[in-house]
Structure formats: C-alpha cells, structure tokens
Amino acid sequence: DADVTQTPRNRITKTGKRIMLECSQTKGHDRMYWYRQDPGLGLRLIYYSFDVKDINKGEISDGYSVSRQAQAKFSLSLESAIPNQTALYFCATSDPGLDTQYFGPGTRLTVL
Amino acid sequence: GENVEQHPSTLSVQEGDSAVIKCTYSDSASNYFPWYKQELGKGPQLIIDIRSNVGEKKDQRIAVTLNKTAKHFSLHITETQPEDSAVYFCAATPWTGFQKLVFGTGTRLLVSP
Numbered sequence: 467d468a469d470v471t472q473t474p475r476n477r478i479t480k481t482g483k484r485i486m487l488e489c490s491q492t493k494g495h496d497r498m499y500w501y502r503q504d505p506g507l508g509l510r511l512i513y514y515s516f517d518v519k520d521i522n523k524g525e526i527s528d529g530y531s532v533s534r535q536a537q538a539k540f541s542l543s544l545e546s547a548i549p550n551q552t553a554l555y556f557c558a559t560s561d562p563g564l565d566t567q568y569f570g571p572g573t574r575l576t577v578l
Numbered sequence: 579g580e581n582v583e584q585h586p587s588t589l590s591v592q593e594g595d596s597a598v599i600k601c602t603y604s605d606s607a608s609n610y611f612p613w614y615k616q617e618l619g620k621g622p623q624l625i626i627d628i629r630s631n632v633g634e635k636k637d638q639r640i641a642v643t644l645n646k647t648a649k650h651f652s653l654h655i656t657e658t659q660p661e662d663s664a665v666y667f668c669a670a671t672p673w674t675g676f677q678k679l680v681f682g683t684g685t686r687l688l689v690s691p
Contacts, residue, residue: 470621506587506683506684507683508582508584508667508681508682508683508684509622509667509679509681510681511678511679514678524678556621556622558621565610565612565624565627566612566624566627567624567679569614569621569622569623570621571619571620571621572619572620572621
C-alpha cells in the first residue's frame with residue numbers, strides 16, 4: 467500500500483462549491499504539507515503542519531483552509547471554489563530533522 | 579524570500595547522451611538543494627540532494643553540483659535512458675530546522691530511444 471494517499475484523485479466541481487481534499491499517511495511523520503502545482507509555475511506551498519496543534523500558512527494560502535484531524539490525516543478545503551483554483555494538488559510528509567519530503571499521487575481539481 | 583529559476587523548461591536528448599538542468603537561487607541563506615523527479619501521474623520523488631558545505635555529489639548516473647558564489651546548482655544525468663523521461667524540479671531552502679522548500683518551475687526531459 468502507498469505510504470501517502472490522497473482522495474479523490476480527480477474532481478470536477480462548479481464555482482462556489484465547497485470541496486475537501488484529503489490526505490492520509492502511514493509513514494508516522496509529524497510534518498505534513500499541501501502544495502499546488504500549475505503548469506510553468508512548479509509547486510507552491512499552501513499550508514504546512516508540524517503536528518496536530520501547529521498549522522501554518524504557506525506562500526499561497528488565500529482561499530484555502532486546512533484541518534489536521536490526526537497525525538496521519540491532513541485535509542485541504544476550498545470554501546468557495548473558483549476557476550483559478552483549477553490545479554494539481556499534492557500532499558507531502560516529512561520527519562523532523564530529516565530532509566526528504568514524501569509526496570502523495572496528487573489530486574487533479576477542475577473548477578468550472 | 580527565496581526565488582528559484584530553472585532552465586531549460588524542456589530538454590530532448592537521445593538515449594545515451596548526457597542531460598544537464600540548471601537552477602539559480604536568490605537567497606544566500608539557502609543551504610539545502612534537493613532535486614525531485616515527477617513521473618506521469620505520480621507525485622514528485624527525491625532523487626538527490628546537496629548541502630552548501632559540499633560542492634558535488636554523485637549517485638550512479640546522476641550528480642549535482644553547487645556553486646555558492648554564483649548561487650547556482652545543476653543536475654547532471656549521464657548515459658540517459660528512456661525511463662529518465664520525466665519532469666525534474668529543483669528546490670532550495672534555508673535549513674532552519676524546517677524544510678520550507680521553494681521549487682523551480684520544472685524541466686520536462688524527454689529521452690528518445
């Protein structure tokens with residue numbers, strides 16, 4: 467089984483709808499991240515969490531919110547989706563003091 | 579804050595040739611530079627990294643070089659194979675006990691048989 471899973475893998479929604487993307491990990495890592503990937507822009511950090519009680523904004527947090535329900539679960543919400551939030555979204559995890567970030571397979575979100 | 583530029587955006591090579599991808603960074607405090615490979619339909623995966631106290635690091639067919647003075651670092655892939663075809667991302671971060679990676683815009687590498 468994959469260490470970092472994301473659901474759904476693909477989602478099409480309409481402008482104004484609320485949507486939640488979920489991330490689960492079995493790696494036992496404390497740190498979790500949400501990134502957004504757009505063509506020609508690379509990956510940009512939306513939110514990150516050091517542990518269940520420590521959540522921080524990243525580079526592009528406007529229009530997004532997150533919830534860390536447990537060490538293993540980190541959800542990203544779009545309260546009112548807009549078309550320019552159409553992108554590929556990745557969750558990642560890492561261990562404190564170690565270098566590697568482990569990415570999930572991504573969720574392709576389309577906002578019509 | 580940190581800004582990372584990556585070139586080229588696309589790179590086509592013949593199997594067996596070498597490929598070089600270059601990145602420049604702006605923040606002199608950055609001291610950790612990973613490279614990630616993203617295959618189609620998958621998330622990025624770390625392939626090699628380097629810290630600022632090292633000028634070069636090799637792992638089989640891949641190597642990374644770092645020039646702190648010029649603030650640039652490069653990924654070198656020798657004897658390329660079709661399975662090297664992917665999108666490659668460089669990243670940089672000051673190591674402050676937390677990896678707040680700033681990614682480059684990616685290079686799509688195509689290795690033709």
